[in-house]
Amino acid sequence: MSFRIHFHDDVPHSKRIGAECERISSELHEDFPELAKTEVAISVEGGELETRVHVRGKDIDLASTGKAKEMHDSVVEAFDRVKKQLRKHHDKVTFKGRRDGH
Numbered sequence: 001m002s003f004r005i006h007f008h009d010d011v012p013h014s015k016r017i018g019a020e021c022e023r024i025s026s027e028l029h030e031d032f033p034e035l036a037k038t039e040v041a042i043s044v045e046g047g048e049l050e051t052r053v054h055v056r057g058k059d060i061d062l063a064s065t066g067k068a069k070e071m072h073d074s075v076v077e078a079f080d081r082v083k084k085q086l087r088k089h090h091d092k093v094t095f096k097g098r099r100d101g102h
Contacts (some may be wrong), residue, residue: 001025001029001038002036002037002038003037003039003040004009004037005018005021007040007043008042008043010044011049017042017071017072020075021075021079022073023073026081028055028083031083032060034058034059034060034088035056036056036058038053038054038055039053039055040052040053040075041052047063049066049068049071050066050067051075053066053078053081055086060089062085062089065081066079066081070078
C-alpha cells in the first residue's frame, strides 16, 4: 500500500503526526485490503488546521476533511470520516447481492 503525507503552507513537519497517519492508514488497509493508496495533506485554512485524506483502490476513490485547532484532532477527524465512508461503501457492495437476490 502506498502512503504519502504533505505539509502545506506554514504547517511545520511533524514526524509524530506522519507516523500516526501512516499507522492509521495501515489499520485501514487491514480492514479494507482493496485500498492501494492513501494521501494525507495538512494545511492551514481559516486559522485552523485542515487535514484532507484521500484513499484509492479497486472501485474506491474517497476523500474526507477534518478541521481543528490541533493537528492531531484534525487528523483523527479526517480519518474517522473516511473510515465511515469506506464502511458504508463496503456494506453497500457486500449487501447489494443479498438485496438483489430476494
